[in-house]
Each structure stands twice: as structure tokens, then as C-alpha cells.
Amino acid sequence: MKRKYRTWLIFILTLLPLVVISIILSLSVGEMNISPFQVFSIFKTGEGMEYTILREIRLPRIILGFAVGGALSLAGVILQGVYRNPLVEPYTLGISGGAALGVSIVIGAGLYHQVGSLVLPAAGFMGGLITIFLVFFLSMKKGSLNIQSMLLIGVMISFVASSAMMFVMATTTAESLHNIMFWIMGSLDEPDQLLIKITFWVSVSGLLISYMFVRPLNALRLGESRAKHLGINTTRSVRILFILASLLTGVCVSVAGLIGFVGLVVPHFIKLLIGNDYRMLLAGSFLGGGIFVLFCDAIARTIILPNELPIGVITGIFGGILFLLVITGSLQRKTTHE
Amino acid sequence: MTSTFLDIHDFACGYPGGFQLKPVSLSLKKGSITGIIGPNGSGKTTLFRGIIGELQKKSGSVLLGGQDLLSIHRKEKAKLLAIVTQDTESIGMTVEEYVLLGRMPHHKSWQFFDSAEDLEIAEHYMKLTGVIHKRDKQLDHLSGGERQLAAIARALAQEPTLLLLDEPTASLDISHQGQILNLLQKLNQELELTVLMVIHDLNLASEYCDFLSMISGGKVYTQGTPEQVLNYQNIEKVYKSVVVTRTNPISGKPVVFMVSQKSLNNKAINKVNK
Structure with missing residues (x-):
């Protein structure tokens, strides 16, 4: 056990510098490259064009990217624990499908041009919220929650929502179609400062709240009934954790679109490094998700300069390949080990 | 302290x-080992789950x-x-x-x-159950028996007064x-731990339990000491199979032997021939 705590300490001590590195890297790369070593001095002087770029464009984007990455990864690791299923990710439960449907309806109906920029995130969030309620109430049976049927209901609602979205896309104009597609692919390019602030605080409070449920999450690794035998109120914990993960996902999706794979790849990677104990897994996934998204965004912004790739493309390709390498690697190690 | 625990x-x-x-009455003495026996589908597990509060109570009290x-x-x-399930x-x-x-x-x-006390207690029960040398092994890499011992160690770490086991063997x-x-x-002798278990194997139940409750068709068929419960009339009636009972020469507890259909036929033929 002491060895485990030492591993945790080493893990955190390597992760924190990585956070700093990813932030400095993200600050320095882009259409105009700024030397990483100059970043600090530019912030110190507090004037000039470079300062404006860093302060007004790159820094807000970094805050958003880190918050979204952390929140998605955290939501993923929470849901994997609640459902005891390593393949569940934040988008499995239909929240993203609902959000995407909400956004496509608004774009398809042309409401998008008439009202301000907040309408798309609001529509996405409403769509996600409606889905959460649907999943929640459809899976309630006589006051108790059936965890496995909840998962199935979420997957089904996700299918229905994506079909409905395709219906909207098939019947709308080419311009709206383009807008919907662009939104779905996900972007961290968010001009609204308020939304960035909201996302950041939701994300951080999500991490803090999740730590209030670290014991139920650890007990749920044994299965629901054994967690109950250990004195855990599983029904209440599962409910709150589900709502927490849903809200985190809903906010991320409505602000940044669909950024795939973060909620699946990062928690898996962290589990391989430090094991299944949620005491470290929650913070590890949060920080890991933030770092991962920042690196991916740095690539997305620079790989086809002066244009920018949707970040979902990079997280998908990069994350997917990394995941395959890690999984096959660890499988091989396991089989040769035995 | 009452003797009924x-x-x-x-x-x-x-x-x-x-x-x-159907309504069941059963009292366990402090520091006793009680076995619930009965055929598949007789209601053993239902009773077990009822006692631990997983099923809706219809009447009575625990x-x-x-x-x-x-x-x-x-x-x-x-x-x-503490509960040890399969x-x-x-x-x-x-x-x-x-x-x-x-x-x-x-x-x-x-x-x-985990506090120092937690670590100490966990270590103590890992030693007691003999899984201490596997402490850093993944649970999935253990054999079935070792996993069961680890599960018992986990239950004991709860420091319970009553231990419930669902088919531990x-x-x-x-x-x-x-x-x-x-x-x-x-454990039962040293810690005065009261044990209640669902157990399939009648010979093990006989050898290790102080008290047996035989369930059949959703109600208690009979209960008492192994000597009272495990006679061939009860077993043949409840399990609908032919058995012979003898006494274990060392422990003096009843032992149950199955008799195959073939030997029964042979015996009948021999009788006729004689």
C-alpha cells in the first residue's frame, strides 16, 4: 500500500510538469510562432501584438481546451465506474446525440442567424438535458434505478437522436448542412468569454464534486450489490454521478461540439499507468484529459497552416492509434507473462 | 446477552x-455455524437475500x-x-x-x-486466510479457492459479528x-463469529454446521442438528433421490451416500436371484 501511494506521488509529479509544458507549447505555436522561452517575458511586459495574441486568443482557448478535455475525461471515467463497463464513454448515453440534434434543429430552422451567438450552445445544452431526463425516467422502475437498462436506453436514445439529426440534415439547405457538419466536428474556437468561464468553472466543480463520491466509486468496482453490502447508498450515488457526468458532457458538447475519444482513451491510459483506484483515477483522468486535448489542439491548429483542422479529427486519429498501440502492447505483455 | 443472536x-x-x-423462523445462537440446505430452486437463496435486505419483506422480522x-x-x-457472495x-x-x-x-x-489501523487489520486477515503472500497479485490471477479466501478476508476486515456466505465451497x-x-x-471458535451459510454439499454441511435448516418448496421442511435433519427419509423426500446415511467414524456426524440407478437395479436383480 505504501508503494501504491509512492506511485501516486510520482505520477502526480510527472503529470503536473506535463500540464505546464502543454500550456506553454499551446501558447507558443500557431499562425505566429512565439518562442516558448519568450512567453513569460511577453506576459510580463503586458503590451504589444504578441501579448494581445497570447492574452486574447490563445489563453482563452487553452483554458477552454483544458476544461473540456478534463471534463470529458472525468465524465468518461465516472461512467465507466458506474456502469462497470470499460467501453462506456460520455457520448454513449445519448447526451451528445441529443445536443447535436438540438443544434441541428436550430441551424436547420434558420434561427441561428437571427439570434446571438449563445443560441447554439443553449440549443445543444437543452438537447442534452432533455436526453438526460429521458434516459433517467425511462430507466426508473418503481423508484429504483436499473443500471444496465439505463445503459441500453441511453444507447437507443442516441440512435434515435442521430437518425433524427440525419433527417434534419437531409431536408435542410446546403449552407445549413455545412454549418451542422462543422459544429459536429468540434472546435475550441469560442469567442464568447462568458461561455469559456462557465465551462471552466463547471469543469473544476465537477472534479471537486466527483471526489465527494470517491468511496462509492471505489466500492462499485465490486459490483452494485457488494457495494451495498459495504454500506454504500448505491442508488443515490449512481444517480448523482450520472447527472454529474451528463452535465459535464452537456456543457462540453454545447460549447465545443463533439470532441471524440477523449472520454474513452484518456481514462484507459491512466488506468494502465496507476490502476483502478478512483482516489487517483479521478484527478489523473482530469489532468490527462486536459493535457491530451491541448496537445491535439496544438496539432490541429498547425498541421495544415494557415487553415485549421477540426480538433475531433486529431483526437480521433491520434487517440485511436495510441489506444490501439497501448491495448495490443499490454495484451502481448499479458500473454507472454502467463 | 441472550443466547439467541x-x-x-x-x-x-x-x-x-x-x-x-413462506414464513420462516430460525434462530442462531451466538457463535454457532448454521447451514441452509435444500435442492435447487427451493428458496435457499431467496431466504439469504431476504435476510440481507435485498428483497422486499412480506411479514415477520429479522x-x-x-x-x-x-x-x-x-x-x-x-x-x-459481512456477506460473501459467489x-x-x-x-x-x-x-x-x-x-x-x-x-x-x-x-x-x-x-x-487508508489509516494505519486499516492496513494492520487487512494484513491480519490476509495472514489468517493465508493469502498474504499474494497481496500484490491481481485478483483475476488467483485460483478460485484463493479468490474465495480473499473474499472471506475482505468480509472479515469489516470486523462483523455475523458472517453470511452464499455457497462458499x-x-x-x-x-x-x-x-x-x-x-x-x-474463526467461529476464536472470535465467536456467528456464521450462516447456504451450502449445497450435504456431507460438508453435516460435518461443519452445528445447526441445519432444510428448505423445500419455499418453506422450511425441517431444522435441527445434522443428526436430526440428515436422515435418509428427509433427504429422499426433499431431494427425491435414493440415498443411504451412515455415521462418520471420527466426527460421529451423519454422512450421505448417493445410490445410482444402476446399482439399485443390480441389487433388485440379485435379490430376485437369491
């Missing part, structure tokens, strides 16, 4: 819209040391009784982490790390069966 009185429970158990077990707060309950799913953690989870009911509200070889039941007997 767990008092199940006219207790009935069942699955919503499914199998219903009192543990005079307290209504079904209304004790879940965390307090986890300090009083382990079939894979759980990805080390033996030590697994055993330490048993300390959870004793954790303080904001306790984040199912699918284990005789050396592990003996290891587990001897351990339970030892």
Missing part, C-alpha cells in the same frame, strides 16, 4: 411478481442482537454483518486493495487514505473446501 421470526419475502418464500436488521442504517449494518465476475485490483475495501464501513466521513476441490470450512470453524 440472530432471530428470524415468521419472516417471509419474495421477488416482485415471482417466487415467494433481529440481530435484538435490533431490527432491516431498519439499521446501511453503514452500521455493514459493521455488524464471485464470478472479474475485478481488476490487487488482493490487498480488495481486502482493504472491507474497511470502508469503518472509514471516517472525510477519510481519504461451490466449485472448489476438496482441499480448498476443507481449507475454507476449517477456517470458518476456527
